[in-house]
Amino acid sequence: MGRQITVGLLPLLKAGCRLQVVNHGGLDAYLQVETPNGQIICSDDSSLGLLGFDCRDKETSSTGWMEDWLILNDIPYVQG
8 A cells, every 4th residue: 555645525525526425235335536527536445524545656556647636626635
């Protein structure tokens, strides 16, 4: 695991994202976030109250596009 990116839901909603809790009938549910331009990222955090995803490096990670999107849209996030 690399850097964990954590984002609150309210800034995502204000930026026009669509949020959906996905549950396939089991106990495990996760948050799915769709950006206004249709890109989708799923939270790998067990909390449904925030978006959490792993992003080792913006340039090489498959989720680096989302960190770029957060920066471009001036959405605060925590990394660690």
